[in-house]
Amino acid sequence: MKPPPEPAPLESGGPGPSDSRILHVDMDAFYASVAVRDAPELRGRPVIVGGGNRGVVLSATYEARAFGVRSAMPMARARGLCPTAVVVPADHGRYREVSRAIMDVFRDVTPLVAPISLDEAFLDVGGGRRLFGTPVDIARAIRGRIATEQGLTCSVGVAPSMFVAKIASARCKPDGLLVVPPDEVLAFLHPLPTAALWGVGPRTEQALTRLGIRTIGDIARTPADTLRRALGAGAGGHLHALAHGRDGRRVEPDGVDVSVGAEETFSADLADPERLARELLRLSGRVAARLRARGQAARKISIKVRHADFSTVTRARTLAEPTDVTWVIYRTAGELFDELRATSRPLVRLLGVRAARLSAAGRTSHQLAFDERPSGWAEVDRATDGARRRFGEESVRPASLLPDRPRRPAPPREWGPGRV
DNA sequence: AATAGCAGTAGGCCCTGG
DNA sequence: TCATCCAGGGCCTACTGC
Structure with missing residues (x-):
């Protein structure tokens, strides 16, 4: 989720709406509920969405929670607590589809929708009285539509401010509706941990x-x-x-992301420099492709390295000009990685690449430095994007990432596995 | 005994340029 | 010329949450 934006300056009249018109809608056990809905034979059974030998629980049905299973819990522990659970892999594409449909329901009643994640959003329904009724009417209608159209349940908190609405939805789960009128906010909040x-x-x-x-x-x-x-x-x-119940934040439709990244925990800790370089290239390619898909370029590249002992370091570098080119990101990430491992090289558990300080990619006039030749890497990326659109995500990748050929990762002369 | 993959902000430190 | 202070940028870690 996005952390709360700075409280907006208070208007005369006090902190936020004086009536309970903010809704927080939160799907119940979202991923797990989608899995059960799509495979009805799972209904009534403990179901855990998650997996991978080093993964965590992404979501669990209430049947599984009864055994003590919680989201973000290591899978090994969850299986221990609930050996009879059915474990289902995550299907993010599916969740995105359902999410879009749900958000559309929200936007039917107000344009003031602030999605927090795929399964959760804040709504300001203060303007919809005439058309749709009171906030409570609207909350009931939304719960009804999601139940009939999606076959899923959600919980809704209704309050004068965002954070109280959020707490309210959490307190009435699952399949609940809880209204906190303005004059009951403090009595509602103060006993809570x-x-x-x-x-x-x-x-x-x-x-x-x-x-x-x-x-x-x-x-x-x-x-x-x-x-x-x-x-x-x-x-x-x-x-x-x-x-004290003061929360000046308003429900604002989504802002733009300030960074995009990709990271991966390996199924076993890595030491091999060639393999690490290849993974860095793969992650760089993913980040670059996502930048291009949004028409953005980044001026800051950072890497994240988690070691076998779970200690984590990040290193970052600001570029002279924004880029959305795979190879530029890869080269920068590689330099950072090299410098990090110049002295010691513990086993690597996780590797990540992130791009920040984003701007519209535009066709910026690019001044070539003296020692720089037009590289053609941007064209390589463009061709790759085109082929992926036509033939699918898996259709194109650098030769060094082909399964049969664990060779050296592509071009950067200045940086390559030879020097790692 | 084990700990994903994102994303965001805050705060401390260091350097640089007035 | 040197010492000092300050502001801003960049980097890094820590923490938070879905």
Whole structure:
């Protein structure tokens, strides 16, 4: 999800809407519910979506949750808790389809839809009274449509602000509807544990516990300065405001992404420099293709390396000019990787490539440096994109990525497996 | 005993250029 | 010329959440 944007400046009249007109709609056990819907023989059984020998649980039916299975839990542990569970691999294409249909339902009642993920969104339905009825009417209608059109259940929180609506939907799961009127917000919030607040994860919860703060009410009774000292100026002030029910954020239709990346955990830890270089090339190709698909170019390239002991480092470099070219990204990532491993080379568990500082790709006038020849790499990418459109994603890839030929990864003379 | 693949922000540190 | 301060950018880690 996207972290909360900065609270908008308050308009005269106080913090946010004075009526409960914000909806948070959250699908119940989304991936698992889609899997069961599409394979009815699974109904009633514990089902876990996830997999891979080193994967985590992406979603689990309530039957599986009864055994203690939770999302983000390592699969090995989940299987231990619930050996009878049916394990189903994820099908992201399918989830995207269903997601689009659901979001369309939301947009039928208001243009103010802020998707948080495939299965969850905020809606501001304050403007729809005349056409669609009260926020509660609208919430019921949405739940009905999703049930009949998709055969799926969702839970809806209705409140005067986004974060209260979010907590409300979580408290009425599954298949629930919970309305928090403005004058009941504080009574609703204060008994809840601090972790119920958006932005309080395990670390922050620990820090608060050390101060003897356990509930949202405790936060509200703590001086803002104490919180700021313990959690930092930003987070401290933010939590203090939330605990008093103040949340100036509005529901804004999606903003643009500020970065795109690709990363992968390998089925076994890697040491082989050639293999690592090939993986870097593959990830670079994926990032570049996604940039081109959005018509964007990036000025900052970063890599992420997770070692066998789970320690993680990132390295980044800003380019002289934006790029969407596979080879430029690969070369940069390779240099960063080289520098990182100049001194020591622990086994690699995960590798990632990310592109940031995005701009519209445009046909920027490109000044060739003295020692630079027109490389033709952009043309290679264009041809690749075209072939993939016609013949499918798997139709084109660099020779070094062909399964039969674990050779050296393509061109960069300056950087290649020979030097790793 | 095991820990995905994304994405985002905050805060600390260092360097650079007035 | 040197010391000092400050602002801004870049980099990195830590944390959060779906």
